[in-house]
Amino acid sequence: MKRKIKKYLFMLIAAAALFGGMRMPLVVKAQEDVHQTETARAAEGIRATVTNHDELMTALEEKKSPITVQGTFAIKSAADTDGRMLPIKIPENTVIQGTGDAQIISRSPIQLEGNGVCFQNIGLVFNSSDELNSVPHREIFLAGYSLTLDNVRT
Numbered sequence: 126m127k128r129k130i131k132k133y134l135f136m137l138i139a140a141a142a143l144f145g146g147m148r149m150p151l152v153v154k155a156q157e158d159v160h161q162t163e164t165a166r167a168a169e170g171i172r173a174t175v176t177n178h179d180e181l182m183t184a185l186e187e188k189k190s191p192i193t194v195q196g197t198f199a200i201k202s203a204a205d206t207d208g209r210m211l212p213i214k215i216p217e218n219t220v221i222q223g224t225g226d227a228q229i230i231s232r233s234p235i236q237l238e239g240n241g242v243c244f245q246n247i248g249l250v251f252n253s254s255d256e257l258n259s260v261p262h263r264e265i266f267l268a269g270y271s272l273t274l275d276n277v278r279t
Contacts, residue, residue, distance in 0.1 A: 181229075185213070191220040194227040194247055201232035212236035212266060223247030228278070236266040243273040250279065 173184035174193045178200045184192045202211040210233040215221070217239020221229075228248030251263035265272065 182213075185215060185219070188216045188219070190218060191222050194221060194223045194229060195225075197226070197228040197230065197248075199230040199232060199252070210234065214238050215242050217241050217270070219243070220245060221247065234264045234266060237268055237270040237272060240271045242270065243275060244277045245273075245275040246277075248278040249274075 171189050172191050172193070173180070173189040174195060175181045175184055176195050177198050181192065181194070181200060200213055202213050204210050212234040213231065214236050215238060217237075218241040220243045222245040226248070228250060230250045230252050232252055
């Protein structure tokens with residue numbers, strides 16, 4: 126009798142796991158997704174090394190990852206008619222990593238376009254002001270997506 130109960134219980138647990146009744150935490154799932162996507166992109170050679178604003182924007186537009194930042198540089202987007210800076214958009218599953226004392230200085234907000242964005246081993250500074258009637262921006266818009274900050278200096 127106990128054997129039948131154990132077998133029945135095992136079947137219930139297996140069915141629950143199979144049909145989505147047992148879920149792993151979202152943070153773990155997001156990290157696994159980033160790792161799997163990163164491994165696939167690395168195998169395809171879709172990576173970039175950047176040293177300035179234009180190279181970073183091109184790498185983001187081309188959805189490259191990992192993006193390795195060397196040195197320090199500022200990034201900014203265009204301003205809206207009311208003085209607000211438009212956000213820098215980062216595609217899903219993008220890893221932006223630094224080398225040495227690499228640092229990105231952002232004068233614009235940053236907006237995620239999907240899950241699995243990761244900043245790693247880098248300095249990230251928001252530097253904006255209200256000079257010339259502009260609106261200061263010092264934010265990252267998650268929009269419900271996952272963001273990992275791993276060894277990020279702010």
